[in-house]
Amino acid sequence: MGDRTPLFEEHQRLGARIVDFGGWDMPLHYGSQIDEHHAVRRRAGMFDVSHMTVVDLDGADARPWLRHLLANDVDRLPEPGSALYSCMLNETGGVIDDLIAYDLGGNRYRIVVNAATRAKDLAWLERHAAGHDVAVRERPDLAMIAVQGPEARELAATLLLSDAHREAALMLQPFQAADLGEVFVARTGYTGEDGWEIILPAARAADFWRGLEQAGAAPCGLGARDTLRLEAGMNLYGQDMDEDSSPLESGLGWTVAWEPADRDFIGRRALEAQRDSGPLRKLVGLLLQDKGVLRSHQRVVVEGIGEGEITSGGFSPTLGRSIAFARVPAGSGERVQVDVRGRLLAARVVRPPFVRLGKARIELD
Amino acid sequence: MSNVPADLRYTRSHEWLRDEGDGTMTIGITDHAQDALGDLVYVETPEAGRSVKAGDACATVESVKAASDVYAPIGGEVVEGNAQLADQPELINQDPYGAGWIMKLRPASAGDLGRLMDAAGYTASLEE
Numbered sequence: 302m303g304d305r306t307p308l309f310e311e312h313q314r315l316g317a318r319i320v321d322f323g324g325w326d327m328p329l330h331y332g333s334q335i336d337e338h339h340a341v342r343r344r345a346g347m348f349d350v351s352h353m354t355v356v357d358l359d360g361a362d363a364r365p366w367l368r369h370l371l372a373n374d375v376d377r378l379p380e381p382g383s384a385l386y387s388c389m390l391n392e393t394g395g396v397i398d399d400l401i402a403y404d405l406g407g408n409r410y411r412i413v414v415n416a417a418t419r420a421k422d423l424a425w426l427e428r429h430a431a432g433h434d435v436a437v438r439e440r441p442d443l444a445m446i447a448v449q450g451p452e453a454r455e456l457a458a459t460l461l462l463s464d465a466h467r468e469a470a471l472m473l474q475p476f477q478a479a480d481l482g483e484v485f486v487a488r489t490g491y492t493g494e495d496g497w498e499i500i501l502p503a504a505r506a507a508d509f510w511r512g513l514e515q516a517g518a519a520p521c522g523l524g525a526r527d528t529l530r531l532e533a534g535m536n537l538y539g540q541d542m543d544e545d546s547s548p549l550e551s552g553l554g555w556t557v558a559w560e561p562a563d564r565d566f567i568g569r570r571a572l573e574a575q576r577d578s579g580p581l582r583k584l585v586g587l588l589l590q591d592k593g594v595l596r597s598h599q600r601v602v603v604e605g606i607g608e609g610e611i612t613s614g615g616f617s618p619t620l621g622r623s624i625a626f627a628r629v630p631a632g633s634g635e636r637v638q639v640d641v642r643g644r645l646l647a648a649r650v651v652r653p654p655f656v657r658l659g660k661a662r663i664e665l666d
Numbered sequence: 667m668s669n670v671p672a673d674l675r676y677t678r679s680h681e682w683l684r685d686e687g688d689g690t691m692t693i694g695i696t697d698h699a700q701d702a703l704g705d706l707v708y709v710e711t712p713e714a715g716r717s718v719k720a721g722d723a724c725a726t727v728e729s730v731k732a733a734s735d736v737y738a739p740i741g742g743e744v745v746e747g748n749a750q751l752a753d754q755p756e757l758i759n760q761d762p763y764g765a766g767w768i769m770k771l772r773p774a775s776a777g778d779l780g781r782l783m784d785a786a787g788y789t790a791s792l793e794e
Binding site for chain 1: 704705707708710728730733756759
């Protein structure tokens with residue numbers, strides 16, 4: 302038996318197919334992951350993401366400390382209530398984890414890191430906090446529900462307890478968050494649709510989930526979460542990047558804040574060396590030309606140049622085609638082949654995202 | 667609990683077979699198999715006229731999770747593959763014993779069916 306979130310009994314009640322995910326018993330789907338995927342793109346779906354690790358940081362050194370720890374720069378956050386996406390690197394520029402960091406104001410920050418990397422991340426944070434005025438406090442008392450889709454915010458707003466809260470929540474811009482009594486609402490997500498990620502006390506999670514269900518949100522599992530994020534061009538730590546790959550080799554160069562040049566963050570020197578000599582590998586999007594499904598670890602053949610590997614692959618329900626991310630030699634062009642069950646199939650290199658806000662963002666041929 | 671109709675024959679590899687009584691057999695994959703595979707996205711069916719031996723991989727079903735071969739339960743000649751599955755692979759998930767049939771075979775020899783399991787035998791094999 303793995304770890305269980307406060308919503309485990311809800312998943313059982315809804316007939317979820319439960320699977321192990323990073324030591325947690327989580328819902329893979331509640332019947333059809335493809336139906337759940339479409340529900341998010343067309344209306345609203347809800348995900349239990351309470352297995353993710355919420356860590357609050359508090360102290361006079363918090364801001365400079367985070368500026369040293371993260372490859373993106375929290376100085377870019379314009380005001381309390383704003384958030385950014387960043388990688389956390391090791392000394393050789395490899396990715397320890399990716400995360401979202403929220404400025405809570407008053408020298409307080411909240412970071413949400415992955416479930417599977419929890420122990421490693423906490424050890425890293427605690428080790429680097431030693432000697433600095435910053436307290437690292439994990440929040441296992443909190444649950445998290447993502448509500449995503451074109452109708453998600455309006456639907457979720459009906460669950461908030463006052464007109465003032467509803468108004469404040471609906472006014473949030475993308476990558477902004479607000480503390481509304483016990484409920485922390487952030488306009489962030491992992492699907493490529495609009496919506497919120499809601500952090501709330503574990504004791505309130507089941508009621509909130511049932512309220513969302515009654516309001517019309519479709520329960521969605523990890524299967525749909527994966528197909529949605531892949532369509533949206535969003536990386537999955539452990540598949541698309543790990544400690545042996547840098548942000549520059551993972552399509553995440555845009556998350557590295559090089560300026561100001563005197564901001565020393567862990568991994569900066571190694572990353573600069575790679576940037577200056579040119580990374581040898583890059584992460585690209587692939588659209589399979591034939592019928593079939595691209596899957597992790599399949600071999601990619603780039604004629605005249607070399608070989609690469611699929612990092613994440615799958616079927617895109619919105620496009621009706623198979624898509625993937627692949628790590629390939631930096632000089633690769635637009636056409637590659639992928640070894641799918643012993644046959645070399647043609648794939649076209651495309652720039653993610655594949656789908657955003659319900660619509661295809663690439664040319665289908 | 668998966669659905670295992672009493673009037674069909676089964677293989678260990680989760681194919682079912684129905685004797686149509688007109689010299690042809692209809693073949694598909696079981697409810698247990700479609701449930702394990704998850705949402706199906708592509709199905710490749712064999713061409714009419716192809717000769718297969720019992721145990722030959724003659725069709726492929728690909729789901730969001732994995733690709734799987736479908737094996738001929740008996741030897742014979744392919745009469746027809748289910749053309750609807752090209753556009754609607756989900757028929758196998760929705761109706762694995764009906765509209766989700768995969769192919770029809772004309773058996774090479776009448777005696778072959780004896781080697782297949784009945785419903786009770788297949789159900790027991792699922793519990794192993």
